[in-house]
Amino acid sequence: MDIETCIKKLGYVGVLDFATVDENGAPQVRNISAIHYEGTTLCFLTARGKTFARQLKADGRVQILGYTKYKETIRLSGRAVEVPANEQLKWRNVLYQEQPYLENVYPGETKNIDTIFMLQDYTIEYFCLSTRPITREYFTVGNAEPIRKGYYISEDCIGCGTCQTVCPQNCIEAGSPFCIKENHCLQCGNCFENCPVEAIRRY
Numbered sequence: 001m002d003i004e005t006c007i008k009k010l011g012y013v014g015v016l017d018f019a020t021v022d023e024n025g026a027p028q029v030r031n032i033s034a035i036h037y038e039g040t041t042l043c044f045l046t047a048r049g050k051t052f053a054r055q056l057k058a059d060g061r062v063q064i065l066g067y068t069k070y071k072e073t074i075r076l077s078g079r080a081v082e083v084p085a086n087e088q089l090k091w092r093n094v095l096y097q098e099q100p101y102l103e104n105v106y107p108g109e110t111k112n113i114d115t116i117f118m119l120q121d122y123t124i125e126y127f128c129l130s131t132r133p134i135t136r137e138y139f140t141v142g143n144a145e146p147i148r149k150g151y152y153i154s155e156d157c158i159g160c161g162t163c164q165t166v167c168p169q170n171c172i173e174a175g176s177p178f179c180i181k182e183n184h185c186l187q188c189g190n191c192f193e194n195c196p197v198e199a200i201r202r203y
């Protein structure tokens with residue numbers, strides 16, 4: 001997997017889930033289809049008065065999730081910024097051209113209430129459940145901080161092998177210490193719960 005293919009797959013999914021946080025820190029999620037892909041940059045449209053736009057302006061954090069028919073989850077995490085005023089019209093025209101249904105939603109001059117946001121610096125989590133073992137990969141676009149998630153085995157490992165016997169994906173290699181193959185790990189925590197000497201740590 002690679003960044004460009006992840007973005008392409010999201011384009012094929014078409015309608016993506018966009019999650020933000022509200023002023024109380026509660027999650028808020030909605031479907032968005034008015035998305036334009038420009039390389040690795042995503043531009044998306046909403047109306048200035050919508051809660052979504054207000055949350056993006058106030059906080060900026062957004063997670064975007066798509067799920068393909070091949071049981072692939074692709075999650076982008078980053079901060080969306082409102083496109084500068086002098087570029088709004090350009091991006092709006094692109095989006096209306098690609099998605100003619102928008103004219104039905106905001107006909108004529110009513111489309112002036114629209115605003116475009118852009119996501120440029122973000123991480124990508126790719127997770128596929130249709131391979132055996134499962135596949136997990138992380139990518140970074142722009143200046144986003146790399147992701148560290150899941151579990152690793154520390155030097156405290158005594159080599160008893162218990163973790164291998166409880167791993168549903170057989171993704172732990174023997175060694176000194178034993179080692180989790182993170183690209184195939186479910187992050188289920190079964191090894192972590194069963195290690196007799198607590199040698200397995202969470203990132």
Ligand code: SF4
Nearest residue numbers: 157158160161163195
């Ligand atoms: S269960 Fe713990 S001590 Fe045993 S091999 Fe796995 S990590 Fe090492």
Ligand code: SF4
Nearest residue numbers: 167185186188189191
């Ligand atoms: S977290 Fe689950 S899948 Fe990952 S190594 Fe441990 S037992 Fe295996």
